[in-house]
Amino acid sequence: DAGVIQSPRHEVTEMGQEVTLRCKPISGHDYLFWYRQTMMRGLELLIYFNNNVPIDDSGMPEDRFSAKMPNASFSTLKIQPSEPRDSAVYFCASSLSGSLDEQYFGPGTRLTVT
Amino acid sequence: GENVEQHPSTLSVQEGDSAVIKCTYSDSASNYFPWYKQELGKRPQLIIDIRSNVGEKKDQRIAVTLNKTAKHFSLHITETQPEDSAVYFCAASIGPSNTGNQFYFGTGTSLTVIP
Numbered sequence: 001d002a003g004v005i006q007s008p009r010h011e012v013t014e015m016g017q018e019v020t021l022r023c024k025p026i027s028g029h030d031y032l033f034w035y036r037q038t039m040m041r042g043l044e045l046l047i048y049f050n051n052n053v054p055i056d057d058s059g060m061p062e063d064r065f066s067a068k069m070p071n072a073s074f075s076t077l078k079i080q081p082s083e084p085r086d087s088a089v090y091f092c093a094s095s096l097s098g099s100l101d102e103q104y105f106g107p108g109t110r111l112t113v114t
Numbered sequence: 115g116e117n118v119e120q121h122p123s124t125l126s127v128q129e130g131d132s133a134v135i136k137c138t139y140s141d142s143a144s145n146y147f148p149w150y151k152q153e154l155g156k157r158p159q160l161i162i163d164i165r166s167n168v169g170e171k172k173d174q175r176i177a178v179t180l181n182k183t184a185k186h187f188s189l190h191i192t193e194t195q196p197e198d199s200a201v202y203f204c205a206a207s208i209g210p211s212n213t214g215n216q217f218y219f220g221t222g223t224s225l226t227v228i229p
Contacts, residue, residue: 042221105157
């Protein structure tokens with residue numbers, strides 16, 4: 001298995017533009033997690049899905065952020081409109097169970113909003 | 115909710131010396147405490163973990179200790195090597211539970227091992 005796949009690996013966009021980050025979990029993993037990592041706040045859990053259903057989105061910073069999982073092999077995190085403070089590395093992770101010890105992280109997407 | 119604090123934010127040690135990184139947490143319901151190593155531009159990698167029913171765990175040069183009463187846990191790296199240089203961060207997890215899993219991460223410690 002190729003592991004968790006994220007695209008793009010780097011994204012540079014201008015303030016106000018829509019940004020879509022993509023994730024393909026490991027096949028067979030029922031849980032998918034979206035994280036944001038910044039120097040100031042470290043790693044933060046934004047939202048996670050179980051069997052394609054959002055379970056906890058309390059970490060989503062505001063209405064500009066939305067996440068979907070239309071099927072077991074694909075998820076998106078969308079920011080609209082983007083702002084400079086959204087600049088961060090966004091990680092996707094997947095696991096068989098919902099616990100932290102079995103999570104596999106993707107390579108991350110480095111987002112820069114100018 | 116849970117609050118995880120990590121210290122120090124940066125740490126420099128001479129090769130061969132030991133490094134200790136500490137984390138505190140606030141929610142006594144937290145029951146799982148992993149440590150991650152993240153090299154520059156790479157994804158976090160789980161290096162060691164401890165559960166709330168254990169006080170100490172060791173894996174070669176790496177050990178983790180947990181003090182549930184004081185609500186703190188520490189990462190110990192002995193005989194440090196240049197390849198240990200990375201950002202290390204801790205986490206505290208509550209779960210699994212019927213209401214879902216909750217994860218809280220420290221802000222990281224940048225460790226530099228000086229040859």
